[in-house]
Amino acid sequence: MSRVRLLLADDHRMFRQGLRELIERKTAFEVVGEAATGREVLAQVKTLAPDIVLLDIQMPELDGVAVARQLAQTHPEIKTVMLTMYRQDQHLFEAIKAGARAYLLKDADAEELIGVIERVYHGEAAIDPGLTSRMFDEFRRLSTEIDPSEQLTEREREILQLLAEGCDNRTIASRLHLSEKTVGNRLSEIFQKLGVTNRTQAALVALQRGLIAPSIP
Template identity: 45%
Template sequence: MNEAIPIRVLVADDHPLFRQGVQTMLETAEDMRWIGEATTGEEAVRLAEELQPDVILMDIRMPGMSGMEAAQRIRAARPEVRILMLTMFRDDASVLTAMKAGARGYILKDASKDEILRAIRAVAGGEAIFGPHVASRVIDFATRQEYGIEALKELTPREKEVLALLIEDAANSDIAAALGLSAKTVANHVSSILNKLQVRDRHEAARLLKGNRD
């Protein structure tokens, strides 16, 4: 009798205790196998290529490259990989941005063990799945109008300064020098801007800003 091939799971999250908890959870599931962990978006992209997981549990906010950008790059290079966002962010912008980046699911970290395992199985099988709280917010969000204009209003003054430089195609290092910030702080601002504007990358953010200036 042939045994079913287990779902190969890579976890990308910068919190070691959370990664340990997920590893322990996966070890209790006979149809899943923990194959590795990433602590940054860049590492997630690299390990996705090296380890060839079936599913990646991806946090949104990590040092360096955000989970959103990592998801987009992974999906572009390996479209067969299923990405499940597992995060504490329940805001509308994060959910819609994750969908645009190619995530097949979006659930919250406070979901139960059974909910998380069920979500992994669902996305591995080709389904799209969202936690109950997230799903209701997606429906509400989809009915809103003129989102881009409203999202721009949500940016902090500093984020607006960063976005103004992004529209000029400034690199993070140039923005850091211009605003007297560290490269890490700029990266965090860029990640926040992309989440709030529900866009995949800085180029789409720039197009959105130009569109609302016209």
């Protein structure tokens, strides 16, 4: 099995070095490059073909949100993980809308970082627990302002509810007594109805529109 290819993007060289050391302890991962600016990221992905880009939210020239948005348009196969130093980062929702698959605080421990990378590589999404309460506060506010524009079946709402709670396909299938294939097919239909492309966006839109109830783990 080929190793997961990672590109590290942060304007602080020492942070990149520390991040590289943590990541390369896992033999399944390979750091194929580093970038100090947003423009360097966009240039390097063309030749390095990473599977995942770890993006600092604040970088010179182009910030992480702008880079994630461009990558979603030009290289949708590349997954992005946003990194931030701040628990009250105002860019959280913009990053999710831009297509980021995970949003992680820089003080996360090595085990948490590795877990997030593995989840993102396998198509899951992740948000740092330190930012969860703020995210759901915003969901509650938005759900009172935006009316649902899509009609979902009861089963689709159940799947969305579990998805928003962080369940993977296997867990959803077990709880709802469905096959994993059925869950995958239903999720594809849900994504189409909501006009989104991934799990994080689906949960965000569903909560914004009041299609499911906010639920803090």
